[in-house]
Amino acid sequence: MxxxxxxxxxxxxxxxxxxxxxxxxxVFAPALVLILGVVLGNEPRPEFGGRGMIDAxxxxxxxxxxxxxxxLQLPVSxxxxxxxxxxxxxxxxxxxxATFVAAALTVHFAIGMAGMLAALATGWLVFGVALPSGILAxxxxxxxxxLAFLSLGFALAGxxxxxGAATGIGNVLMIVLMISSGAFTPVSAMPDGVRRAIEFxxxxxxxxxxxxxxxxxxxxxxxxxxIALLALLVVxxxxxxxxxxxxxxx
Amino acid sequence: xxxTVVCEEVNRTFGTVTALDGVSLTVHEGEIFGVVGPNxxxxxTLLNCLEGLDRPxxxxxxxLGLDPARHTAELATRxxxxxxxxxxxxxxxxxxxxxxxxxxxxxxxxxPDLLRTLGIADKARDRVDRLSGGxxxxxxxxxxxxxxxxxVFMDExxxxxxxRSRREMWDTVEAVRDEGATVVLTTHYMEEAERLCDRVAIxxxxxxxxxxxxPALIQRHAGATTAHITLTSAPPADLDLARVPGVTxxxxxxxxxxxxxxxxxxxxxxxxxxxxxxxxxxxxxxxxGLEDVFLSLTGRPIATQEAAA
Numbered sequence: 001m002x003x004x005x006x007x008x009x010x011x012x013x014x015x016x017x018x019x020x021x022x023x024x025x026x027v028f029a030p031a032l033v034l035i036l037g038v039v040l041g042n043e044p045r046p047e048f049g050g051r052g053m054i055d056a057x058x059x060x061x062x063x064x065x066x067x068x069x070x071x072l073q074l075p076v077s078x079x080x081x082x083x084x085x086x087x088x089x090x091x092x093x094x095x096x097x098a099t100f101v102a103a104a105l106t107v108h109f110a111i112g113m114a115g116m117l118a119a120l121a122t123g124w125l126v127f128g129v130a131l132p133s134g135i136l137a138x139x140x141x142x143x144x145x146x147l148a149f150l151s152l153g154f155a156l157a158g159x160x161x162x163x164g165a166a167t168g169i170g171n172v173l174m175i176v177l178m179i180s181s182g183a184f185t186p187v188s189a190m191p192d193g194v195r196r197a198i199e200f201x202x203x204x205x206x207x208x209x210x211x212x213x214x215x216x217x218x219x220x221x222x223x224x225x226x227i228a229l230l231a232l233l234v235v236x237x238x239x240x241x242x243x244x245x246x247x248x249x250x
Numbered sequence: 251x252x253x254t255v256v257c258e259e260v261n262r263t264f265g266t267v268t269a270l271d272g273v274s275l276t277v278h279e280g281e282i283f284g285v286v287g288p289n290x291x292x293x294x295t296l297l298n299c300l301e302g303l304d305r306p307x308x309x310x311x312x313x314l315g316l317d318p319a320r321h322t323a324e325l326a327t328r329x330x331x332x333x334x335x336x337x338x339x340x341x342x343x344x345x346x347x348x349x350x351x352x353x354x355x356x357x358x359x360x361x362p363d364l365l366r367t368l369g370i371a372d373k374a375r376d377r378v379d380r381l382s383g384g385x386x387x388x389x390x391x392x393x394x395x396x397x398x399x400x401x402v403f404m405d406e407x408x409x410x411x412x413x414r415s416r417r418e419m420w421d422t423v424e425a426v427r428d429e430g431a432t433v434v435l436t437t438h439y440m441e442e443a444e445r446l447c448d449r450v451a452i453x454x455x456x457x458x459x460x461x462x463x464x465p466a467l468i469q470r471h472a473g474a475t476t477a478h479i480t481l482t483s484a485p486p487a488d489l490d491l492a493r494v495p496g497v498t499x500x501x502x503x504x505x506x507x508x509x510x511x512x513x514x515x516x517x518x519x520x521x522x523x524x525x526x527x528x529x530x531x532x533x534x535x536x537x538x539g540l541e542d543v544f545l546s547l548t549g550r551p552i553a554t555q556e557a558a559a
Contacts, residue, residue, distance in 0.1 A: 006353030010339060010346055017341035085337035089393075092301060092333075093354040094326045247303075 003095055007103035015107055021073055025111045029064045029119035034126060042127045047189050055130075058123035059210040060181050062116035062142055063203045067177035069112045070149030071156060072170035078104060078157035079166050088247040097244060105150050112146045137213045145206040148229040151236035152202070158243025177203040202232050252279040254401050254432045255300060260309035262295050262456075269295040270306065271456040277434055282427050284447030285436040286540065288552050292456040293436035294334055297405050300434070301331055314401060327355060330399030330431070334406045336390045338378055344389055345374040348396070355397045364392045368422060384415030391422060402426055404435040408442060420446050440540035440552065452544060459547045464540060469512070471546045472538035474498055477516050479507040482529045489526065494518050505531075 016022060033054065042052035049056065081087050081104075090100065117139070123129040132138065160166040180201035187195060198204050209225035219226070255277035262270040269292045277283045285293045298304035299311050302318035302325060311318060318325055338347050348361035365371040368388040373381060378389055387407060394402055404423065408416040416439075423446060427433050437443055443450050444464050451461045460467055484505050491500045491507070496515025501508045509519050516535070523530065544552045 002353045006350050010342065010350040013343075013346050014339040014341050081339055084340070085333065085335045086339050088303065089331070089333055089336055089338070090354075091303070092326060092329075092331045093351065093397075094323060095354050 004099050004103050007095075007100060008106050011104055011107045012110075015077065015111065021077070022111070024068055025065065025073060026115045026118065028068065029061050029115050030122040032064065033058065033061050033119050033122045037123070037127050042129075049188075052127070054123050054127045057182065058120060058129050059138065059214045060207045061119040061123070062210065063145070063181040063207050064178055065112050065115040065119065066145055066149040066206060067174050067181065067203050069108055069115075069146070070153040071173040071177060072167070074104075074108050074150055074153030075157040075160055075166045075170060076163060077108070078154070079160060079163045082157075082245065082247055083163050085247065091246040097246070101154065101240075101244070105154070108150055108153070109143075109146060112150070113143060116142045116146065132214050132216055134213055134216060137219070138210055141206075141210050141213050145209065145229055148202070148206075148233040148236070151233045151240065154240035155236040155243065158240055158245070177201060180204050181207050202228065205229055253277065254279050254314060255283075255434060256310070256312040257296070257300075258310040260296070260299060260306045260311060262292075262299060262304065263307045268456050270299070272309070273453070273456075273458045275451050275458060275461055277432060278449075279432050280427070280430070281448040282423065282433045282435065282446055284443040284450040285434065285453055286440065286443045286447075286450055287438065287453035287544075289438055291438075291453045293438075293453055294405055295456075296453070297403055297434070297436055301329070301403055327397055328400050330394035330397060330402040332387075332390045332394045332402070332404045332407060334409075334436075341377060341379065343375055343377050344370065344381075347378055347389065348374075348392065351393045351396050357398065358396045359398050361392065361396060364395055367425070368392055369418075382415075384411050384419065387411065387415075387419065388422070391426075395426065399431055401432045401434070404433065406436055406438070408437065408439065416442070438552070440544070444540055450540065452540075452547065454544070454548050460543065467540065467543045468538050472542035473512060474510040475513055475516060475535055475537045477507075477509045477519070477533060477535045479509065479523075479530050480532045481505045481507065481523070482531045485528055486526070489528075491519055491522060494522055 037054045040053045042054045044050050044052055087100075120138075124131055156166070156170070160169060180198045181203040182198070187198065190198070205225040205228040209222050209229065212222045212225070213219070253276045255275075257273050257275050260270050260273045261268070271292075273292075273296060285296060287293055295304065299306050300313055300318055302322050305311075305319040313325060314328055316325055342350075344365070345361075348365070352358040352361055362371065362374070365374060368391060370381075370385055370388045370392075373385055373389075378386060381389065391404075391407075394404075407423070408419050411419060420442065423433055423435065435447070447464065449461065449463050450467065452459050452467070460471065462470070482505075485502065485507070489502070491497055491502075491509060494511075494515060495518060497509055497511040497519060498515075499508075499510035509516060511519070520530070541552055544550075
């Protein structure tokens with residue numbers, strides 16, 4: 001427990017001094033809500049079913065944080081620790097791998113939750129989006145989705161060959177996931193084929209879950225996104241556990 | 251004498267490349283043991299096997315009576331390590347790194363004392379990545395000493411340090427040993443091994459070519475000391491210093507003599523000169539070092555250029 005707490009503190013200090021990474025995780029999503037809200041306005045529009053753009057898509061903005069942390073930031077930060085030799089040195093201490101992974105996930109979970117809540121709060125405070133009565137369920141769903149995507153990031157850290165590859169592939173994956181979230185584009189206006197393909201995106205499944213809860217749907221009607229995210233969490237965790245390495249093989 | 255490290259016929263191959271070829275050696279408790287050799291000789295591979303980061307392809311390795319590849323957890327609390335490619339999570343300050351590593355052990359040495367001993371107490375709030383090379387190496391030594399280790403591995407400790415920092419680092423290593431730890435270090439600086447190590451293992455192309463104290467290695471493999479003597483007056487033509495036992499080579503040019511031989515032979519040479527009423531005006535000697543030992547054992551000079559790493 002002492003080791004876990006010390007590692008969380010250390011990794012947080014390491015992260016918080018990386019202004020670019022922290023900016024993207026924490027500021028990017030709320031800033032985007034702000035910019036799109038100001039540029040496009042929140043007046044009722046027919047393509048959003050008679051609702052304003054922010055009213056209709058606010059929960060989806062929190063998914064940007066997931067995509068960013070899961071496919072880009074967590075793998076890059078884990079691989080940086082591995083490729084620089086920081087993990088190799090830690091391996092020669094009594095630290096257990098599970099403690100290290102738990103601490104790294106904790107730090108990124110806290111950053112991610114802060115970013116998602118900031119995005120929702122921006123819509124609520126700046127554009128007067130009405131909070132649903134089930135806001136607690138929405139926050140819990142955000143936490144659950146974040147866990148699933150951090151699990152994905154842990155697996156990707158084992159799959160990406162290097163920090164450079166993680167940055168390159170991660171950026172592309174992130175953009176694909178962001179587009180498939182439905183945060184910028186009204187899904188109802190898309191052609192059928194694209195709409196069907198998008199449903200396979202884990203980010204879209206997260207948006208379905210959060211949006212559903214936001215609109216007051218019962219959890220029992222949201223089985224598909226719940227199962228999809230749970231599957232992502234479990235499969236990624238197993239893959240990540242299997243591929244975890246302290247360093248490059250000598 | 252208790253042995254701290256044992257290697258028996260250790261081989262390590264990477265594909266078709268043989269990095270270690272039948273290395274056998276023992277390290278005694280309380281000594282500073284040097285593994286020397288040119289870059290790429292296999293020093294780091296050997297250390298990796300001792301630290302448990304790698305395991306031999308064949309042969310046996312024992313550290314504090316344990317197998318480093320299997321008893322990782324126990325050795326982690328008893329062995330301190332300074333890696334050649336040492337790193338910490340990015341952007342940490344010295345005290346953050348110290349707090350982290352202190353939290354990983356049950357009975358850590360208080361790190362403020364360590365920083366004071368190592369002369370970097372005033373750097374506690376500085377970021378590790380902004381320290382000078384010598385200061386950063388001290389941070390990693392402090393990390394290695396936090397668990398109160400019985401044995402410390404140091405890999406190319408002074409590479410990339412300026413000569414002054416290097417000398418200060420030698421004092422630090424001796425202080426570590428004086429506090430009771432055994433030290434195993436690698437270096438490709440022969441001067442460092444001569445100055446610091448109680449015993450030296452010379453490794454070349456994965457093979458152990460010699461192992462002994464530095465004076466013994468020099469005596470056995472590099473032999474002769476050379477004395478340059480200038481006499482106050484020209485010696486008689488019949489002066490025959492080559493007859494002096496132990497002298498291997500003599501040249502006489504006017505008043506200048508050059509005499510080669512072991513230390514005893516030079517002593518006898520001086521006695522012979524006095525016996526003949528010849529007085530030395532100036533005298534200087536050049537002694538062979540580990541570089542000459544390496545040359546004589548391998549037929550190649552060890553690369554001594556101080557390439558900036």
